[in-house]
Amino acid sequence: MSTTTKDRIALPPADAQKTNMTCHFCIVGCGYHTYKWESGREGGRAPNQNALGVDFRKQVPPLAITMTQAMTNTIKDHSGKSWNIMIVPDKACVVNSGLSSTRGGKMASYMYSEDGVGRERLKQPQVFQGGLWLDTSWEAAMALYAGLTKKILDADGPNGLFYDCFDHGGAGGGFENTWGTGKLMFSALQTPMVRIHNRPAYNSECHATRDMGVGELNNSYEDAQVADVIIATGCNPYETQSNYFLNHWVPNLSGGTVEKKKKWFPGETAAAAKVIIVDPRRTATVSICEQVAGKDNVLHLDILPGSDTALFNTLFTHVVQQGWHSKEFIGKFTKGFDEAVKTNRMSLEDGAKATGIPVAKLVQAAEWAYKPKASGHRPRTFHAYEKGIIWGNDNYVIQSALVSLVLATQNVGRRGTGVCRMGGHQEGYTRPPYPGDKKIYIDQEVIKGKGLMYTLWATNPFQSTVNAQQHRDVIAKRSGIVKEAISKARGASTAQMVDVIYDACKNKGGLFVVGINLYPTTISEHAHMMLPATHPGEMNLTSMNGERRLRLSERFMDPPGSAKPDCLIAAHMANALKALYTSAGNAPMAKRFEGFDWKTEEDAFNDGFRRAGRPGVGPIDSQGGDTGYMATYALLRKAGNNGVQLPIKEVKGDKLIGTEIHYADGKFDTKDGKAEFKPAPWNGLPKDVADQKAKHPFWINNGRANEVWQTAYHDQYNAFVMDRYPLAYLEINPKDAEGLGVKAGDVVEVFNDYGNTYAMAYPTASAKPGHTFMLFGYVKGVAGNVTTAWVDRNVIPYYKGTWGSVKRVGTVEQWKSSVSFKPRSEKV
DSSP, rough: OOSSSOSSSOOTHHHHHEEEEEEEBBBTTEEEEEEEEETTOOOSSSSBBBTTOOTTTSOOTTTTTOOGGGEEEEOOOOOEEEEEEEEEEOTOOTTTTTOOOOOGGGGHSSSSSSSSSGGGHHHHHHHHEEOOOOOOOHHHHHHHHHHHHHHHHHHHHHEEEEEEEEEOSSOOHHHHHHHHHIIIIIIIOOOOOOOOTTTTSOOSOOHHHHHTTTOOOOOTTOOOOOEEEEEESSSOHHHSHHHHHHIIIIIHHHTTTTTHHHHHTTTTTOOOOOOEOOOOSHHHHHHHHHHHHOOGEEEEEEOOTHHHHHHHHHHHHHHHHOSSSHHHHHHHHHHHHHHHHHHTOOOOHHHHHHHOOOOOHHHHHHHHHHHHOOTTOOOOEEEEEOOHHHHHHHHHHHHHHHHHHHHHHHHHSSSEEEEEESSSSSSSOOOOOOOOOOOHHHHHHHHHOSSSSSESOOOOOOHHHTTTHHHHHHHHHHHHHHHHHHTTTTOOHHHHHHHHHHHHHHOOOOOEEEEEEOOOOGGGGSSSSEEEEEOTBBBBBBEOTTEEEEEEEEEOSSSSSTTTHHHHHHHHHHHHHHHHHHHHHHHHHHHHHHSSOOSSHHHHHHHTTTTTOTTTTOOETTTTGGGGOOOOOOHHHHHGGGOOSSOEEETTTTEEOOSSOOOTSSSOOOTOOOOOOOOOOOOOHHHHHHHHHOOOSEEEEEEEETOOOOOOOGGGGGGGHHOOOOOEEEEEEEEHHHHHTOOEEEEEEEETTTEEEEEEEEOOOSTTTTTTEEEOOSSSOOGGGGSOOOOOOOBBBBBTTEEEEEEEEEEEEEHHHHHHOSSSSSSO
């Protein structure tokens, strides 16, 4: 709920509490300030009368401050006292410089209030019984959870325990929470049966680049300001990393950083950046870049779906043939170059045939990005990429081809360069090593009837996995077996209920499903227990953004009901299991669950992030590296919204000193310190995908929209979003729509051999004939229903690669009058 003032925005009084907040949502991690003050008061217009220090007695200059009603709310603490809050962007934060995205600008609205957007938050642990969700205590919930877990461990071993868990930062993640969950799953339970929130195994999205010695976040956002050329592949930064694009790319594209380039790189040719966008779809990013930089400085390579490897190999071959590769760098700091040249060889003509890009455009791209500048210096080209290739046609091979091109042209380790993923969530990984010796396709194990207990921790595979319809249908069937058994367990004690559930799972094919989340979400349709978690603001949380900038988001409010941080939920589970094993006289098993005596999230941070790499401590995989111990909550509070870029180099006084760019010394993340080229042959489409293409006329691409965050777990309760997108939209070419008898706002069925889903038709000229684009992971209309089950060698799915048919099934007249169908990617 907004503050009670509807005719204006209530200003925070001068004595309002002020804390730091990193945006919950995308990887950019914009800095915000939270102001909190007693309800019924407000600040004055004079600068000394409000906490913002702004003189509202006169017209405030444009963009001097960003303030909307969505940035305000009225909350209550556990005592029932009311407070006003305002969460506004921090102009001193170098990430966003006071800019606010449509996502971050709604954070205050998403903070829990009894009648606000967050009113449906989980407040107490719940169990499903008698056809109802019933509130219960943490003690009762843990008795059942730990009791069943122990029974499975003792009788079947850790492989009977399945988890679907986040591995990221920001809301639903962070270093505290990845450590708490990881220590429970990997050290205590020792189960390898774990998948990650957006992929069906426990793996990285960047195996190839890491194997080549190049971490995927290796530069600073400032490098985008001084690049000569930016190559953006499979990313749409205006919509999905908005303020990184607006605050760091746009100034360079418009020529606003030329003087900075001259200062940083004396003697080099300096001009406004050119941008090459590799994407089959004409996105809003393409349109905006053309407006800002001029069409002559924007090259849109609208490749055929799945042909990224062919593109990179063609550019790599041409660069070597022209002699534009960095021979000295290759000879001194890399290995495997000759084999990559041989295996990745692709002529301009063959590349044009594979990608659909004319030879002239391929040559133009190579000249812009890699031909020496007029001053004779090597261009500084920044290669940005995201889900278009991460979830593309063979993740490992695509990244091998891309990074080989980058290494050949020495576009890593120099300012103004880098080969970096743009990112989805923020990062925040600290966990013990994964206990498995291979990558396990968990979705398929579930479908095969494996596993007895499945904990979905801040995830929603029903909306965000591949082959989602079959996966969801199987879980529904197996969950139903357990529900039926529970319904027949009349008057059962907790111990008896554990036996009933175990029998249903072990002997009848059931699966006990537990959801841990902020909201019930669609998981609750087939879960048996739901546990309430918290998000930043209700807990202290550390994360790092896409330039490895570590910040502390500070707690300023109570969570709803008895909701807990994920790390403390993990600790509660571990301590409950420890007590059970101690009571049973099993000291060795009890010992596995020691070390969870945390009272606060800071305890978890100190136990994981700050102990990584310390003498006498076992192995911990942490993005903070072995210098994470230098970061304390106290120092991070002083560092504010600018934080420190990991890894930390040293502490000077009370200031943390970080790392702006990686590999400037030519030492890479391999055993011998040399970056390794990888052979990356172009193999065409996988058979599963090619089969769908042969049967169905439309490419069903999918991705994000600016207004919607992830699975819409907040947004599904926000009329601002749901009125705009009552159903996942499907962008389709107007002539294709006409041929199907489809008009804007019609409901269409999208189907193929893997499943079917429904979408709201959104005809747009930016969609090529035969191409569609569907909103991914949405709460209504699941694009994953029609993605194939194909994965690469590391069990990374090809979300972007499926074909289907489209059929009109009806309409909702209200949508045609209430939903705008203006082009989303063009100026109108």
